[in-house]
Amino acid sequence: EEEERRKQISVPAEPKSKRVSLFCSLCLSAKFVTQIFLVCALISLPECPPLGLESHRVEDDQLLASSQSHHGFSAQRGRLNMQGSDNDEDLYGGAWCAESEERDHWFQVDARREVEFTGVITQGRNSELHEDFVSSYFVAFSNDSSDWTLLHDGYAEWLFYGNVDKETPVMSQFATPVVARYIRILPQSWNGSLCLRAEILACQLPSYENEVNPSDDLDFRHHNYKEMRQMMKVINEECPNITRIYNIGKSYQGLKMYAMEISDNPGEHEPGEPEFRYTAGLHGNEALGRELLLLLMQFLCKEYNDDNPRVRRLVDGVRIHLVPSLNPDAYELAYEMGSEMGNWALGHWTEEGYDIFQNFPDLNSILWGAEDRGWVPRIVPNHHIPLPENFFNGSLAVETKAVISWMDRNPFVLGANLQGGEKLVTYPFDMQRPPRQNEGALRETPDDAMFRWLAMSYAHSHLTMTETYRGSCHGDDITGGQGITNRASWKPVVGSMNDFSYLHTNCFELSIFLGCDKFPHESELPLEWENNREALLSFIEQVHRGIKGIVRDVDGNPLPNATISVEGIRHDVKTAVGGDYWRLLNPGEYKVTAKADGYTPQTRLCMVGYDSGATPCSFTLTKSNWDRIKHIMALHGKRPIRLITKVNVVKTTAASTVAAPSIDTEPENPANTHNIARRRRLRLMRLRRLRLQRLRAGLRTTPATTVTTTTTTASTTLPPETKRTTSWYDSWFPVDEWSTENPFDSVVFEAVPTQDYPFEYTID
Numbered sequence: 001e002e003e004e005r006r007k008q009i010s011v012p013a014e015p016k017s018k019r020v021s022l023f024c025s026l027c028l029s030a031k032f033v034t035q036i037f038l039v040c041a042l043i044s045l046p047e048c049p050p051l052g053l054e055s056h057r058v059e060d061d062q063l064l065a066s067s068q069s070h071h072g073f074s075a076q077r078g079r080l081n082m083q084g085s086d087n088d089e090d091l092y093g094g095a096w097c098a099e100s101e102e103r104d105h106w107f108q109v110d111a112r113r114e115v116e117f118t119g120v121i122t123q124g125r126n127s128e129l130h131e132d133f134v135s136s137y138f139v140a141f142s143n144d145s146s147d148w149t150l151l152h153d154g155y156a157e158w159l160f161y162g163n164v165d166k167e168t169p170v171m172s173q174f175a176t177p178v179v180a181r182y183i184r185i186l187p188q189s190w191n192g193s194l195c196l197r198a199e200i201l202a203c204q205l206p207s208y209e210n211e212v213n214p215s216d217d218l219d220f221r222h223h224n225y226k227e228m229r230q231m232m233k234v235i236n237e238e239c240p241n242i243t244r245i246y247n248i249g250k251s252y253q254g255l256k257m258y259a260m261e262i263s264d265n266p267g268e269h270e271p272g273e274p275e276f277r278y279t280a281g282l283h284g285n286e287a288l289g290r291e292l293l294l295l296l297m298q299f300l301c302k303e304y305n306d307d308n309p310r311v312r313r314l315v316d317g318v319r320i321h322l323v324p325s326l327n328p329d330a331y332e333l334a335y336e337m338g339s340e341m342g343n344w345a346l347g348h349w350t351e352e353g354y355d356i357f358q359n360f361p362d363l364n365s366i367l368w369g370a371e372d373r374g375w376v377p378r379i380v381p382n383h384h385i386p387l388p389e390n391f392f393n394g395s396l397a398v399e400t401k402a403v404i405s406w407m408d409r410n411p412f413v414l415g416a417n418l419q420g421g422e423k424l425v426t427y428p429f430d431m432q433r434p435p436r437q438n439e440g441a442l443r444e445t446p447d448d449a450m451f452r453w454l455a456m457s458y459a460h461s462h463l464t465m466t467e468t469y470r471g472s473c474h475g476d477d478i479t480g481g482q483g484i485t486n487r488a489s490w491k492p493v494v495g496s497m498n499d500f501s502y503l504h505t506n507c508f509e510l511s512i513f514l515g516c517d518k519f520p521h522e523s524e525l526p527l528e529w530e531n532n533r534e535a536l537l538s539f540i541e542q543v544h545r546g547i548k549g550i551v552r553d554v555d556g557n558p559l560p561n562a563t564i565s566v567e568g569i570r571h572d573v574k575t576a577v578g579g580d581y582w583r584l585l586n587p588g589e590y591k592v593t594a595k596a597d598g599y600t601p602q603t604r605l606c607m608v609g610y611d612s613g614a615t616p617c618s619f620t621l622t623k624s625n626w627d628r629i630k631h632i633m634a635l636h637g638k639r640p641i642r643l644i645t646k647v648n649v650v651k652t653t654a655a656s657t658v659a660a661p662s663i664d665t666e667p668e669n670p671a672n673t674h675n676i677a678r679r680r681r682l683r684l685m686r687l688r689r690l691r692l693q694r695l696r697a698g699l700r701t702t703p704a705t706t707v708t709t710t711t712t713t714a715s716t717t718l719p720p721e722t723k724r725t726t727s728w729y730d731s732w733f734p735v736d737e738w739s740t741e742n743p744f745d746s747v748v749f750e751a752v753p754t755q756d757y758p759f760e761y762t763i764d
């Protein structure tokens, strides 16, 4: 009926919007035709997409202006959402600004061919200090850039009302589309200095159909919360055997953070199969990542069903988790405003005001502080650093809490979060530390070479990410044409998801910045999918680079929570519940050691080649002598053991304990040798004191010699030590508690493991 009626009423030349005309036809059928029609026109959305000033699809030489106030405020800075450095002398101003002496001002865009212009979006200058924006302007068109026609409303030149602040974009639409090649904005009044950022809305004429024809038949649209859920449900129904939908928690507003798992056996961790994650939408207004992940789900499902061998290999060999929206509340906000009309920041934070990406516990300071004291890895581990005790007390978004517990539940190996506003890949560390005398603020991770490779594998598979000859989105190209950079050297942040993931879990996490336009127009999605498809796939495939294996005991039982160390890389990983582990490594030969509580460590030589596929490198650990003794002691109700052989073992350990302080196992830091040796001596003394207490309590028959040595040495150097260890750190990692569990064992392990327990050493 509505359709019929709409055909009968001749609607005047309307903005070319299907959505709008449908909506307005509804309006027209109502009583107050004129008023409501006005409302319709005001809220109508443009069907013509942006020409691409913000996305940089419009190139620098297509922009021109009558003048510029300073070389940092050229026409090329007049792109919507351009971010300036707030330094007036700098090359990178936050807008195009005109020379104030000039009388006629214009800002011109060359579309390179005739198009149908339908509207203009303007914005003021991005600046902390200044309140510069254009409040009214004329628009003119030309086909040759010399004859200009001002836009008329039938009676006079049409004066458009512009901005009322510097950040909110304001859109003006023309009554009818105008065919031309050039468009000019002619500012008539402004606040502060004459500064402007803009986007132009235009449709290509039918004769130029050079749009990308996507090679994949996918749903190239923006999806709000409900549509996203629906889309995931449809994918799940199409591929029930390889997909599973779950959620990792709820946002502040109660929206679920949905995840799609894609794997040959969804729902379970299969020992030997690595886990991978892509997350997007940490900032709700960075919407491209969300759509790319929805497209990736569709693609994997379709291609799996079509027997694409590469996709089959991926899905069968990796457990892939895709989370399109980590900040659903904020996305809804940005989505309401539409792809062009939100400003740079709307929808960036959570409902409570947190930036999720940098809302994680700062473990870097804990690690670096401990490193300065020489406590790593003996007292503080170099990996899986526990959460500070009262962290959940403080300022943590509900979304962040959900992400942390998700990270703890799944043994992820590799991941990336998709962001926007720049076009590059960043790798950790993301945090700087205050520089000191002879140390800069930047610290490399022990896995720097691997991280660079991972970043490179995305940036170089992306079709345009390394095309940085035109500079980056807002300033110089800081990546040297590689499309990758260390985050801390670019825009350092504290408490980032990437640093946290690296220091608290096994997972290597990077940030992928997908492009200048945080919320691209729907019409850009096919092109962006083409740009990113190969990169998204080949980044997942990197999860197979390095070594993997299973740590078992001699009876074949898997050992979870065992530590895998690689010589020369001071960052360990741990085995998952199935005793399985993955260690991302570049090609090379590595000496790998597996350790587990109560077992004798084992070292093997493992090779990583250039072919794809992780090198198998498994371990079988034998129980350590001390573990056996503990068992026997437990059987006897912790009473003295009278067997002569056992007493001998105790003696041996005691002897090695005494010898330990003289052995320097930390050659890399000769300046500190004295301190380290002293600290170790003091530690041993504390252990002995403890043991002494134990002996006094029960073991009266143990050889007296041990006891005497302990007491004499202890009385000489104990007092200064007591002060030293009651420092800031002890509350988190109580030194005594950490080693009381099995004092003898840990002494043997850390000081002279080779004397008591010769390594098993095999060559692969």
Ligand SMILES: *[C@@H]1O[C@H](CO)[C@@H](O)[C@H](O)[C@H]1NC(C)=O
Binding pocket: 114, 141, 142, 143, 149, 179, 180, 181
């Ligand atoms: C540009 O040329 C087209 C025909 O090719 C014409 O329809 C249009 O009106 C011209 N635009 C201007 C501003 O002269």
Ligand SMILES: *[C@@H]1O[C@H](CO)[C@@H](O)[C@H](O)[C@H]1NC(C)=O
Binding pocket: 131, 164, 165, 191, 192, 193
């Ligand atoms: C206009 O600019 C002046 C400074 O030039 C500033 O004080 C004022 O707040 C601005 N007006 C608005 C509406 O921002």
Ligand SMILES: *[C@@H]1O[C@H](CO)[C@@H](O)[C@H](O)[C@H]1NC(C)=O
Binding pocket: 238, 239, 240, 241
């Ligand atoms: C799912 O697996 C079952 C049995 O393994 C098979 O019969 C069925 O065709 C599969 N469905 C799809 C959609 O692949």
Ligand SMILES: *[C@@H]1O[C@H](CO)[C@@H](O)[C@H](O)[C@H]1NC(C)=O
Binding pocket: 389, 390, 393
């Ligand atoms: C915060 O942490 C402290 C311990 O550091 C604890 O005593 C206190 O109860 C916690 N407060 C809340 C609100 O959880």
Ligand SMILES: *[C@@H]1O[C@H](CO)[C@@H](O)[C@H](O)[C@H]1NC(C)=O
Binding pocket: 561, 563, 597
């Ligand atoms: C894992 O091992 C560490 C010591 O390496 C220990 O502190 C921790 O409690 C263990 N965790 C589990 C879950 O067993």
